[in-house]
Amino acid sequence: MVQTDIEYYKPKSLKEAIELFYQLKHENKQPIYYSGGTEIITFRRLNLIHTGAVIDIKGIPECMTHELDANFLITGAALPLTFLEEKNFFPLLSKTSQGVADYTARNKITLGGNICGQIFYREAVLPFLLTDSLCVIAGHEGVKSLPIHMVYNQTLNLSEGQLLVQLITEKSYLEMPYLSIKKRQQWETGYPLITFAALKKDDHVRVSFSGLCPFPFRSLEVERELNNQEVSINERIDNSIKYLPSPILHDIEGSKEYRLFVYKNTMMDVLIELEEK
Template identity: 55%
Template sequence: MLPFDFEFYQPETLEEAVHLYQTLDQQGKQPMFFSGGTELITLGRIDMAYTEAVINIKGISECNVMQVSRDHLLLGSTLSLTKIEEANLFPLLTKTASEVADHTARGKITLGGNICARIFYREAVLPFLLADSQLFITGPEGKKVVPINDMFQGQLKLKSGELLVQLVTENRFVRAPYFSMKRRQQWETGYPLITVAALKIAEEIRVAVSGLCPFPFRSSEMEETLNNRSYSVEEKVERALSSLPNPILDDIEGSADYRLFVLRHLLLDMMATLERGNT
């Protein structure tokens, strides 16, 4: 149970959802878009989230799309991680999403909910950062399509009243060789320590990381180093570790030194896997 009451709305269109948000915001009700509810329940119980009005967008058709065309994969933001895993249309996303929480939770956690979460892991964003995906966003200023790497800087920079509707990814990225590995320090389905995801495009490796810093990231500096053919694999990894963003997390899940130790070995595994051409 949550320690506060709230009004519950179920709009049928994007326009209705945006209008509702504006109206409720003007009334001072701190409205919240809702698609799975796991974060609201988790954070609301410990007084880290509060709203007087929940707008459930799961009934909006555009948010539930799962479509493959000749050139693109289109995924709606309210698709559950379980549905994405079962469809297996984007193997890197399937592998990454299948290691979020446990099976029961993945049936409730949505793609957009994970990407827009306040909990800093947000692993589902990693494949889209690597694939230069496009975001379909709507809000008070209308609809727009923007590159994810412009909108996601540690977190998705949505304006007040905006919501993520869909993610669009070119098929050439969907079919590319990939690597995804999560390491946990505690139990099999506990919070992750480090997650590394990678794609190999035109013989170049792209890499993104979650759990090292208080935000997921893709680093052009790391990629440049990892693709420098003048270095040995070990040199590539050591030099890549010297160009990490800050701060490095140091918490109950693992010290900063231990996280770097784990990341070093994951990067070595990644390089070996992708250089062999395996997934």
């Protein structure tokens, strides 16, 4: 059963949200920020999250922004994945997020909730890693815009009291050739085995992954090997495996050996298709 003795707050500004967090922390209520709430509910049921107060960020205008101007796309962290799919300003994000759970769940799952979640798939971060996006982060020291590669390492590294407000992506990336491929072992729904997101920029293929290792990632070393035109595609793929940032996952969704098989075959398809564009 989910306990109901949780205080609920819905601030209307970033300043109010941050002040609330520290006030509730001082009162030993272990506050957490809340947008879609799907993961919070799931982990509360499993007794893996303990909190006495949630701070709903959907009342904060900056967290609900979705604007495309001449140079940038600004995407609020509290927007549901289905909203982003329907607007489709960022096709690679739309395609990648479509495989996150089912449509009903994605009505609740938000961009920031997926990126900052504890479940290791977190596919929504993959397009932002490929496009060198900026993360707008609010905290006790104010609001900062930081390159995603500065604050993301296996997970989004936020300090206590900080929250992800927006992601900012250069418009030029939205028009580049891309692929998003989600491989499952046998079902059309449910958790994927591996998700591949790829983008071609200046004749260089960028690739990010979810489900291959215990965290989503983009590796410049892996990309270097995959783009080495001096050797065959098979050699490039084999060489890239040496630079994976952790051992390949081995779990109920699929063995290490099967994931490796899927990686090799899918990367072959990705490289052949994008290099022709």
